[in-house]
Amino acid sequence: MRAWDFNRPRFFALAMNTLMYEHFLTKEQKRILIDKFGFIEIPTQVKKLMCGDYGDGALAAPKYIYEIVDNHLNKLI
Secondary structure: OOOOOOOOOOEEEOOOOHHHHOOHHHHHHHHHHHHHOOOEEEOOEEEEOOOOOEEEEEOOOHHHHHHHHHHHHHHHO
């Protein structure tokens, strides 16, 4: 993170099992990225996960990720 240009937008998109996604440490780490470092979260999806469970934590669809990043970058122009 020390080499990142903090004058530019930074995004993150999580992908994990629902139990991991809802864990208190994950919530704390997300809060740090957003509140302290100004990251923009790309929300996860609720669907059938790789582990076979159905729940929140799936990586957002590439089209959705693109739309979010594109919208934020177009605001800078």
